[in-house]
Amino acid sequence: MLNVYKIREDFPILDQQVYGKPLVYLDNGATTQKPLVVLETIDKLYNRENGNVHRGVHHLSTITTENYEAARDTIRKYIHAAHTHEVIFTHGTTSSINAVAFSFGEKYVHAGDEIIVSGMEHHANIVPWQMLCERKEARLKVLPVDETGDLMLDKLEDLISDKTRLLAVTQVSNVLGTINPVKEIVEIAHAHDVPVLVDGAQGIQHEKTDVRDIDCDFYVFSGHKIYGPTGVGVLYGKEKWLNEMPPYQGGGDMIKKVTFEKTLYEDLPLKFEAGTMNYIGAIGLARALEYLQKTGLDQIIAWEKALLDYATEKLKKIPGLHIYGNSKQKASIISFLIGDIHHYDTGMILDKLGIAVRTGHHCAEPLVESYGITGTVRASFAFYNTKEEVDVLYNGLMKVVEMLS
Amino acid sequence: MSIQEIQDEIVEEFSVYDDWMDKYNYLIELGKEMPPIDPMYRTEKYLIDGCTSRVWIHADLDQEGKMIITADSDAIITKGIVALLIRVLSGHTPEEIKDTELTFIDKIGLKENLSPTRANGLFSMIHQIRMYALAYYTKQQSAKKD
Known part of the structure; x- marks a missing residue:
């Protein structure tokens, strides 16, 4: 024990x-409190090893870049993703969901289409989809919750139609504590070719999470709820989706070549990481995950x-x-x-x-x-x-x- | 009594309590004793929605041109603080209310209840009272000119 x-x-x-x-x-x-090892890491990075990632030829930039990319791989291992470039850093769960709602929505959601969420979602997993639906004249449908606090899975089949473009569901309810059978949900959705986003904000710190076993298309979570720093989060997406989806923010670090006529975007994962990311947060998050594994x-x-x-x-x-x-x-x-x-x-x-x-x-x-x-x-x-x-x-x-x- | 005198009086009353629990028990008592707001004002229109507790507020002018404030809350501690605010402000002219500084909250150690978060609606309630005061004051001024 x-x-x-x-x-x-x-x-x-x-x-x-x-x-x-x-x-x-x-x-x-x-939010969760942070173990010493995370605090010491942040302290050391700012005191001794701070340089912007992917940019400089100098010593500090090089070691920060190495640490940042190593952090990405730590996270890949923690969630059992197939590829390191399927792990995108964001500012947190909310920004991860907004990124998918924008990028995925831009490409795959059209007038008359449907998005399904569950009745126990956090506002972060409702409002971005509502905004998408408004933008695209699509419809938001809701999978109901029963008295005990479980999702009414038997209603899911009826809810899915040939217009359904995506299902977004939480792994664990932040109010009820219910651990949803996300693997089963994904199975049902996939049988109808509907991709699934799993909101892991309240799940990853309580459950062993294997995105390949769940087989979800997207998995999102925040650093600060799993003993890591605030202001950093993760968007995991299957390579096939991330490659197809357009970037949601333009800026530095996400481009291969910029001219005033045309810009070529970077490959994954940088395509989705415009501007200076919270790299110290990302490295701190990796330390937190290592701490949990060690414990x-x-x-x-x-x-x-x-x-x-x-x-x-x-x-x-x-x-x-x-x-x-x-x-x-x-x-x-x-x-x-x-x-x-x-x-x-x-x-x-x-x-x-x-x-x-x-x-x-x-x-x-x-x-x-x-x-x-x-x-x-x-x-x-x-x-x-x-x-x-x-x-x-x-x-x-x-x-x-x-x-x- | 002026607004300042009432504030001083409340600070004096609270000075006998050195324990938070006594203070809260007193607030709970005040909350329970406060006459309920007229049901016609306990509606969406008069609601100040806090993240946690809700406050309803309404203000009218009496014949002497003084502002009569009535309010309510669904949380009893919030209601107790609302009762104190009404005791301090209600029955004074809009001019007095709009410029007044509420110093007693801090002095009786309830500042955390009034942080500018959306938590309990009290911060917005004070703002709303000032808006009422400003509106009635402007109305009184323009009536004078006519």
Whole structure:
């Protein structure tokens, strides 16, 4: 079993007090904390090894370029992509999805076509498709979610038509914690020649991810949600799509030859990396992934599952507490409300007790509103959280009940 | 009492609480005691949508030309702070309200509730009150000219 107390030594931020109480950080769905090895890498890069990638002939530029391209390969291995050039760096999940919505949409989506998303998507996996549909006079269709918080897969076949150009679905719901059967979804979609984008923003940090096994056409995630730096993300795309899709941003580094008459674009992956990328973020992200592998993904997953089970049982003991999302397949995310106590009030009181949770609609308004509520309290656990912290949350919630009922 | 005097009074009241919990309990009490807004104003039109809690607000002029503010929130702590804001501002002239500086929030240690995020709608609520004040003030000025 994972030694969580030892792990916590790698995350200096966790060891502090908030309003005189030890910090209990349970907002890992929003962003995760960074291990020392990532912080030290960023520090070293800015202090000793900073030069712009792909540009200079000088020493610093050369080593940064080497580190950056090595980071790309680390990420390829982590998600089991076939080729390193299928890994594109972006600013995060949102920019990855927008890139696909623009580039793929530009080439393959026309008036009357359809895009399918699921009813449990984050706004980042809804709005770019809506914008595309508006631009192209296409239609957005929604795969519904059932009471338990699972996707109604039996409805998928009926939803797909010969007009469907793409299906975009999340690997893990940021509100309900549901782990979606993405492999099965891809299988169904592919049987109708519909490519699939999987939003891994809440999935990759909780699950072993093999894009070739899932067989998805696109896979996107953010660095900062998997213990890496902010402002860097990944767009994985199958080579055949990325080669066909036009670039979505023009600028430096993405070109082979520029004249005022015509510009020739670079090959993959640079075709999609216009301008100076967050190369230090990318290298930091690679360090984070190496750290996770060294810690052991199996152990991490097992500990998070233990935390989820322990927390679920514990929270159920609180009178009037209702959990939203009760799928059999769940990542360590628990959304809940206590009676008619407002999520904001709960969050404010927990904050004063040093406990960080997220409150509100979690950027998934359509899903949250489908339950007839304005929001939930969400506790999302990482492998550095302890059972003692779950107990602190439980006691905090009992205090909330005492103050507000 | 002037706006400043009421602010000072609230700061004085809160000075007896040295624990956040007492402060919050007091806010919760204020929230529970606040008379509800007229249902006709608890609608989309008067809603200030926060990311987390929501605030409804409406302001009218009484016969003496003073602004009467009523408001509501779906979160009880937010509602408590709303009650304090109403106590400070409601019943004063638009001219007084539009230029007033709200110093008590910081002094009673509730600044984090008023950060310019979309979180609870309070920041936007204060902005909205100033807009009401400015609009009524302009209206009063032009009425004087006529």
